[in-house]
Amino acid sequence: MAKSKRKKRRTKSRRESYSLLISLLISAFIVALWSYIQLPSMYASYVYSPLDHPVVAVAMQGIHDGVYPWSFIDIEGDKNISDIVSDPVTAVRTEPDVFEEASETDVTEAVPEPETIVEEPEPEAIVKESEPEVTEAAPGPQEIEEEPAPEGTEDGFTSESTEPEDSEPVPKEFITVDDDYFKDALFIGDSRMVGLSQYCEPLDTRADFYVKKALTIYNILDGKPIRSFDGTSKSLWEVLEEKQYAKIYIMVGINEIGVGNSEYFKDAYSQVVDRIREAEPHALVFINSIMHVSKSKSDNDGLYNNSNINARNDAIASLADDINIFYLNINEAVDDENGALRADLTFDDIHLRGSSYEPWHEYLLTHAIEAKPLPEVHHVLEGHPVE
């Protein structure tokens, strides 16, 4: 019987070199030692459990977050090393803690995408309460259709500073529009919004999309530049300086699940909305609910599950005033009867398939708000999807 030949290959020189082994041992030792020494200081906000991961992981995770051994930034936001996944076979988390909202200020959950360095919000940032001035009716964000039709719907569109003192703004009702409604719209968001720009041609050809995979509310607040629809790298604030929009749609939130709690998230979101309102006083702001994940993901993931998503959605829903800021529960369009993303609409449990964006599109068409035309006439350039 023929045996397949397996020659033991030797190097020509008889003198053995152990340099790879030794250099790996030494370097691993150095990295581990460094991680261990810096745990109380540089990596203080990393929740590290020696049972779960070797200590070298701390330094490497730091490098991912931009914390190099030569940088001395304190990382805010409390990241967790135990997020490091060592088992790609199942999607079950090793730390199946259900995320508790509001009550805790320190995080024991996972790290978001590596680019985010969460810094303290600037102390000068104006944290305006966006409470509705109408107090007799406090509409829940989804119940606006049940409000009595206000008479002065069209007149409700004024910024607060120019409001006459004697009239109270009336909550607006959703109306149905056609796609041209979006000609002066801006869409802001993460990869789900990227998908909308790529697979919803009616919107893509009319609106501007300021979107990027893994975009977070903190990125936006910090003015992180991303490649915008005109090809240049810009922060959102620069985009808003250059152009006026009548409608601004936002969807972020899934990437931030592992950072902070709902209050922290809502606070940042609120600041972003306020700054948008300042930059574009005539624009209507539409907060899109964070899209759910499918049931099979939600049931098996300690972090990216629908109860955490719902907690976040409840928080940002309260930012709506139904005058200028609206909450769109787009999950109504894509959910199954269990309140999870319909399994037939997704492949990876998180994103819609290319052919499945129409329900969301339809929802936007049927949940628009009458807007006044912009003070200056702008011809909106054809929107281009951004990465």
Place this chain on the structure above:
Amino acid sequence: MLFSDLNFIFRALPLFLIIYYITPYKLRKAVLLLAGLAFYTISAGYFVIVLAGAVVINHVLSAGVSRKQKFPFILSVIINSGLLIGFKIASSLGLSVTLPDGSIFDLILPLGISFYVFKLISYQADLYMGRVKRASFINFAVYITDFTQIVSGPIGRFEDSIVNTNRIISSSEKAKTRLKGALSNISDGLTYFVAGMFLKIILADHLAILWNEIGTIGYDSISTPLAWLGVFIYSMNLYYDFWGYSLMAAGLGVMLGAVFVRNFRNPYAAKSVSDFYRRWHITLGDWFRDYVYIPLGGSRCGHMRTILSLSVVWFLTGLWHGLTINYLMWALILLILIICEKFILSRHETLYAVVGRINVWLIIPLTWIVFALRSFGDLKMYFMRLVGYVPSSAVINASDYSGILTEGWIYIAASAIMLLPVIRRSFMEHRRGKVWTVLLFIMFWLCIYSICGAVTNPFMYMSF
């Protein structure tokens, strides 16, 4: 526990190596056996009972088999293949058992069963044919439970097993020699292990993310350029994932003093489909050749017998990979190609040379799509998109491939470059030299960096 776990690389493996080499030679086999069982239990829990049971039963039967008794031999083949087939069926049907305490135990496919069952059958067959002598229980147990091979192979032969080939566990030596021997083995094995890590973690796992993104779009809605790009991406993903793992496994074996077991030999440099499958998953191909093809007559009893032998081999190969129809389709296509090459193309030298290469570079990657997509609906959609037909459900973004390219061009380019045989040859000959040592050092830390970013897990990628 996987070889790419940080806890394995930085804790379990170094600790095990120290224990292994400190232990006096008489006890090293026991250490290996314990390590194998511990590793299996950590990774697969209660299924270790199945493994242990299979080892015991086969050892008992091997007494009769070694005396060339037909009944024990046939019984062993039936039990072993029955075990594999049984679990394959149970897992694909989603069966489960209710335990006495009321809890439900899912009958999933036990870790490594497709591989260790084949090792069991090969041992019994070799024993029956007189190629090997009956092993002691511990030697046999170490061979089967070898943690370096149990997860996904290679399907090592008993005669090449560490218990038979390695002086480290069979002879006494002075401490200094032992240390030198240990360092020598570990250094040697480390080069394979790091190279394998690189292929799997940097290339394969990143390509898997790209492939997953294609699936996320939906196979009905990908543009035709993306569909073709996907063929390349998936083929490369599969290759580097499996080759990478095989190198890691072989490297671990070498670290313990075993011979290097080769599982891949530049398959995409093959000149025909037949040649390809002599270079791809070599230990599996050799197994089917030695234990199915040749016993059935192979190519020695005329054309009809050859075709029959090939058909049986490929039918079983398809089933071994999975019980869904796509695996059988995949196997059938390859069978037809091989028969055509063997009997039709072989008559014309130039035609064989040209068509052979086309088969390897074009047809085989397309067969991987058949291999990849278990749903017939998905398969249909994908091939429609390949030829430009637009399904009614499709919403196609014509520039979708540019996003994938922007994101992953470096991995796509690297995977193409790594196909060059000169790279593997250079590695095999000079891996202990200065240049490769530096490269491997960098590759190791790149991998650790990648693992720490959780980028290796396509199903858990953290940025949406």
